[in-house]
Amino acid sequence: METTPCPTTPRWNFDRPFLTGQFHQETKETSRFAKSFSNTGDEKAIGCYDVGVQEVIVMDDVLCALVGIEGRYISIKRRVHTQGNDNYDFSVSFQVDASMDLALQEMAKRIFPLCESFVLIEQFVESRSQFKTGLDYEAMVAQLEHQFRLGRLSIQGLWFYCQPMIVSMQALSTVILKASVNNFAGSAVLNLLQSQAKAMAGDNTVRSLLEKMTQCASNAYLGILERWVYEGVIDDPYDEFFIAENKSLQKESLTQDYDAKYWRQRYSLKDGIPSFLANIAGTILTTGKYLNVMRECGHNVQAPTSENSKLMSFGSNHHYLECIKVAYDFASGELLNLIKEKYDLMGKLLSIKHYLLLDQGDFLVHFMDIAREELTKKLDEINEEKLQSLLDLALRSTAAAADPCHEDLTCCVERSSLLKRMATLKDLEVRSFSDSNDMEEPVSITGLETFSLSYKVQWPLSIVISKKALTKYQLIFRFLFRCKHVERQLCGAWQVHQGVRAFNISGTAISRSSLLCRSMLKFISSLLHYLTFEVLEPNWHAMHNRLQTVKSIDEVIQHHDFFLDKCLRECLLLLPELLKKVEKLKSLCLQYAAATQWLISSSIDITKLEEPSASQKLKQLRFKNPSQVQKAITRDAAVTDSILKFEREFNAELQSLGPILSTSSQAEPYLTHLAQWILGVGSDK
Known part of the structure; x- marks a missing residue:
């Protein structure tokens, strides 16, 4: 943040010390006025005079010393550290002529x-202009x-x-030093x-003085x-204010940067x-x-103020704290x-729930x-514009068309699998994978693994x-x-199995395949039921x-973030060991669903079907001789081995x-x- 430099004491304060009285404290060795004001050597030692005369001379010198001026027999010794135009006095001491009467020296x-x-x-006031000590002294x-x-006036009266x-003056000098x-x-x-002021609580006069100075010094601060x-x-x-503004952080970063710091660091507390x-x-x-967010929205608003809400003083009544609390509640x-x-936050969240959840x-x-x-195409072959057009068509053709926010929905294709994407988000505290091979992408990753929806969100939402x-x-x-x-693919496989129920397939590989398909379908349906009805819906209603x-x-941000983090964890996305197992099971289900057409076709000796739909398969199968089907099933041992392999891998x-779930639970x-x-899925045979 660029700030205006604090105004300094004018240069002529140092070039022309007669204007400030600084020349009075300059040492005789360094002062360019030393010759004008130094003793010429003709001055007698004060001890040469009678005690009565000495007292008069000492009183005259002490009165000069009280305003920082050296006398004939009282001198000033200083050690000064200079930084720029400011002189910082580490020590100032007055010395008397050694020949002076001892009693007068003591006084x-x-x-x-x-x-x-x-x-x-005086030096601090003239060099820094921070305190005003008044004219009382x-x-x-x-x-x-x-x-x-x-x-x-006698010397005793002066004392x-x-x-x-x-x-009081020592307390002020301590503060200044x-x-x-x-x-x-x-x-x-x-x-x-x-x-x-707290340290001087035992001295009411000094404490009152310091509190008064604090009050005066805080007026400008309270104005800010x-x-x-x-x-x-x-x-x-x-x-000087304790809140800093970082203008380099823009609100647009909230929708562009995953690690955007705008809300947390655009305005921040400084030290002191x-x-x-x-x-x-x-x-x-x-x-x-x-208040700044509302101003960024073009909504000019100012907290209601009155004479009673002015923050021009603070004290034991804590009125200023009440004013700040009222201002906070209003903002x-x-x-x-x-x-x-105006911006319908709940409507937007509900719309996102409809589509992304x-x-x-x-x-x-x-x-x-x-x-x-x-x-089903590879990543570099996918046309995102075409996908967006198809998404728009799907939205307009279904109940989603009634949603006024459906036009904010867009699609995108990620460049990595879900597992790899999770590993890149370090702030989610996903535990590291134990095997480096877990991070390898599938050989032929397609849009089915990388497709995602997105949502257009405007400021201030x-x-x-x-x-x-x-x-x-x-x-x-x-x-x-x-x-x-996966569920859709297994449903398709199940329909194919249902298409051959008219044939006598009891005890054949197809009947075993049908049981495996049912187990897989039950697994994925149970998983989806858990995700939607046991995780997303309850957590959404709680939020x-x-x-x-x-x-x-x-508080809205806190509850919303808590909802998302809880859903991520309960959906297994933050538990890589479980997530890998589930992904492996889904891959097996997809492989099996893709092989179902070949398995059944080989078992019943049917050439490749011209139409991929289950209804067409059923029509063609009914024209076959049941005895030929039975003969083909018993003849094809390879089909049985393939089904048994899928079954073993899935059940394993x-x-x-099971043990992972039991331990993690x-x-x-x-x-x-x-x-x-x-x-209980694996026990279904």
């Missing part, structure tokens, strides 16, 4: 801490000097009048003042805070939050963020209503029928339905789509109910799934439901 040294504090304060020195000129001011050495500004100065929580504007020309705002800093940040409610009502699957059945030829959220929906869709494809009572858009994979209780649905 003068008691007042020196006050003088040293003033020098540090200088007025006191002027009055003391007046009394001295009238002959009414008496200076004593009450010493502690810490601020100078650490180059504090903004909230760091406020924290320093507050901590020093007020604009942020009431308007969503950062009016911070000198980069004022202590009196530390507990509510997150609320302050969120309030301004919400949160306005944004939530805007997204829910297959809540309304009639369009998908029609699409899979008309797009079968395109989906992209805050909730971001690229990351949409990717999670797509992962679930791809898993469901693959299951649906829907929670969204009815949310108070802010961040299914049985190996201890840590993942929802797997108990899956085990109940599918573990």
Whole structure:
């Protein structure tokens, strides 16, 4: 973030030190005015005078020292560290002529801490212009000097009048020294003042002074805070506010970048939050963020303000905290209503559920029928424009046409299998695959393995339905789509088996194949039932109910993300060991379904059918002599071996799934439901 540099003390403050009084503290060795103000060597040592005369001289020098000016017998010794135009005083000390009367030396040294504090304060004010110490101290020195000129002031009286001011000035000098050495500004100065005020709780005068300074110093800061929580504007020309804006993060990234940081980092908290705002800093940040979202939507809104809601002071009554809470409630409610009502968040989520979670699957059945030829092609041969046209046709030809959001649905073809895609999403915490071969792509990956749906999401709904959220929906869709494809293929195989029931196939390979087909179909149907009715539907309704009572858009994001993560895990997508087993079983089912035509044709000695449909197969089979069919079945031992091989592999994979489910269900209780649905499949013969 580019900020305007803080204005510095004008250069002439250093080029012309007579304007500031700085020349008074310059050492005689380095000052270009040293010759004008140094002793010429004719000055007698103060010890040469009587004690009464010494007292008058010392009082005159002490009065000069109180305003940072060296006297004839009192000098200033300083060690200065210079950085740029700022002079940071690490130590300032006053020294007296060694020949001075010891009693006078002792009295003068008691007042020196006050003088040293003033020098540090004055130097800080003139170089940094951060504090205003007022005229009380200088007025006191002027009055003391007046009394001295009238002959009414003794050294003891001078000490008496200076004593009450010493502690306050030392406290101020301590604050200034810490601020100078650490180059504090903004909230760091406020924290320093507050901590020093607490440290001086036993001295009511000093504590009141520091609290007053804190109050004055915080006025400008609270002005910045007020604009942020009431308007969503950062009016911070000198980069002192504790909220930073990263303008390089644009809202468009929410729909383009899986790892978009816009919502979390466009506005963020900086270090050095004022202590009196530390507990509510997150609320302050969120309030301004919400107002900015509404402004980005073209919805100009400003939190209602009144004289009672001004944030120009803070104190023990915590009124400023109540004002911030009211501003947060207003901004949160306005944004939530805007997204829910004007942009129909729930309608969009329900539409996504219809299509990507297959809540309304009639369009998908029609699409899979008309797009079968395109989906069976290899990746580099697929025409995505043609798939999109077929998808639009399927949407317009089914009940989905009544959905006003159906035009936001698009299709896409991924470049990798589901397993490999899952492994690339590190934030999902998918456990690593134990075998490197698991990451290898199938030899002939087609559109059936990589097809996916997408959804057009506009601002500000992209805050909730971001690229990351949409990717999670797509992962679930791809898993469901693959299951649906397997189910359709097995249903086709089952229809072929039903077509030969008119023949006497009892005890033949076909009857065994029919049992295997039924087991496979039961497995995939049980899996789909678990995914839809045991995982997606209950979790969706739980999220829907929670969204009815949310108070802010961040709660919406939290519940929506929780829903997606829970669905991913319960759909086995975050459990690679189980996912691999299920994918292997689905592959076996597809291989078997593809081989069914050959198995039955070989068994009953039927040449390749001209028509692929089951009804045509049935018509042709009925013209064959049953005795010829029986003879062909008994003759073809190869068919029996193939069916037995499919059966062994399927049952072995299914049985190996049992121990994994039993073990995993201890840590993942929802797997108990899956085990109940599918573990009995292998026993069906």
